[in-house]
Amino acid sequence: xxxxxxxxxxxxxxxxxxxxxxxxxxxxxxxxxxxxxxxxxxxxxxxxxxxxxxxxxxxxxxxxxxxxxxxxxxxxxxxxxxxxxxxxxxxxxxxxxxxxxxxxxxxxxxxxxxxxxxxxxxxxxxxxxxxxxxxxxxxxxxxxxxxxxxxxxxxxxxxxxxxxxxxxxxxxxxxxxxxxxxxxxxxxxxxxxxxxxxxxxxxxxxxxxxxxxxxxxxxxxxxxxxxxxxxxxxxxxxxxxxxxxxxxxxxxxxxxxxxxxxxxxxxxxxx
Numbered sequence: 001x002x003x004x005x006x007x008x009x010x011x012x013x014x015x016x017x018x019x020x021x022x023x024x025x026x027x028x029x030x031x032x033x034x035x036x037x038x039x040x041x042x043x044x045x046x047x048x049x050x051x052x053x054x055x056x057x058x059x060x061x062x063x064x065x066x067x068x069x070x071x072x073x074x075x076x077x078x079x080x081x082x083x084x085x086x087x088x089x090x091x092x093x094x095x096x097x098x099x100x101x102x103x104x105x106x107x108x109x110x111x112x113x114x115x116x117x118x119x120x121x122x123x124x125x126x127x128x129x130x131x132x133x134x135x136x137x138x139x140x141x142x143x144x145x146x147x148x149x150x151x152x153x154x155x156x157x158x159x160x161x162x163x164x165x166x167x168x169x170x171x172x173x174x175x176x177x178x179x180x181x182x183x184x185x186x187x188x189x190x191x192x193x194x195x196x197x198x199x200x201x202x203x204x205x206x207x208x209x210x211x212x213x214x215x216x217x218x219x220x221x222x223x224x225x226x227x228x229x230x231x232x233x234x235x236x237x238x239x240x241x242x243x244x245x246x247x248x249x250x251x252x253x254x255x256x257x258x259x260x261x262x263x264x265x266x267x268x269x270x271x
Contacts, residue, residue, distance in 0.1 A: 001043065005036055006221035010228025013047040014054060017229075018191065018236045020170030020252045021259070022125055023051075025118045028164050029263050032115050045205040046222045050229025052198045055191050057230075058237045062192060066090070082144070086189075089151025094196045096152070096159035101201065104162070112164050116267045121165025122260030128157075128166075129253035132174025136183075145189050150179045158193060165260070168194065170252065183244035191237060 012030055016023035027047075031038050039047075056063065070087035111117050146154060157175040161168035169190050176186025 001037065001039065001221045003221055003224050005031075006043070006225040007228045009039055009043070010047060010050065010225035011232045013225075014051055014229040014232030014234075015236045016167075017051040017194075017233055018055070018169055018240055020125070020129060020167045020173055020249060021256055022118075022122060022161075022165050022167040022170070024112070024161075024164035025122055025125075025167075025259075028112055028118045029115060029259075033266060041205055042209055043222060043225055045202055045209065046226045047229045048198055048202045048205070050226040051233040052195065052202060053230045054233030055195055055198070055237060057234050059188075059192055059195075062188075063195065066192070085147055086145040089146050089148055089154075089189075090193055090196070092148055093151040093155030093158065093193050094200075096155040097162060097197050098200060100159040100162050101197075101204075115263060118165035119260045119263030119267060121163055122256045122263065125165065125167045125170050126253045126257035126260065128174045129170050129249040129256065132176075132178045133248050133250060133253075135178035136180070144181070144185060146176065146179055146181065150176075150181075153179065154189065154193065158197065167256070168197075170249075170256070173249070177249075183249070184241055187241055187244050 009027065009030065012026050013023050016026045027039065027044070030036075066083065066087040069081055069083045070091075072081070073084040073087070145151075154172050154175045157171040158168055160166050161171045169187070172190040172193060173183070173186045176189055177183055181189070
């Protein structure tokens with residue numbers, strides 16, 4: 001992998017990790033369409049670390065505050081703080097995806113080699129975004145974060161996004177707004193929920209790299225990809241939160257629908 005490819009894929013990862021259009025799907029389809037070699041495990045790990053740094057950069061204050069509140073929730077009266085519920089909802093919401101990744105890792109790894117399946121799952125993402133928007137219109141909008149039950153439901157949506165082509169942010173944000181959260185609050189919870197799952201995935205990948213005996217990508221592309229993912233991810237989070245204050249998810253649904261159809265069409269032409 002050369003520096004240009006590393007930069008392009010880093011930007012793709014940073015933008016699509018947080019915009020509801022599936023980072024995993026894009027990292028399968030973009031190299032496939034352009035005829036590039038698939039990024040190796042080391043490069044994929046570095047890109048995830050870049051997006052982890054990006055989301056921590058935006059929500060560092062929230063992470064520190066929620067961590068302190070969560071620890072205080074073990075003391076008498078500490079659980080009365082409503083923000084403690086948010087912290088627990090994040091932990092509860094992390095469990096489904098963690099279990100899915102652990103028990104179904106082999107299945108999902110095979111899906112990463114199937115562009116047709118990714119194209120179909122992009123259509124599923126498009127449907128999820130539209131469904132979330134329509135369901136949200138039947139519920140009164142409430143501010144804040146989900147309760148424990150809501151956190152679990154958002155976490156179940158996140159578990160489905162382990163499959164490439166199903167957007168993690170799209171699935172979780174759609175579930176959040178379907179539960180009655182505002183788009184912006186749903187996105188904030190989705191991004192906070194991404195921190196433990198990205199961290200866990202990165203640790204798992206680092207373990208696999210160590211067992212395989214080292215890196216499969218040269219140092220410079222790794223650095224370029226990391227920086228590109230971090231910067232683009234940071235900018236995307238801030239832009240997307242601002243976007244959701246005024247607009248719906250329909251534009252992203254249309255993008256996923258067209259991108260999914262285009263992927264299926266290219267696969268059919270190539271045979």
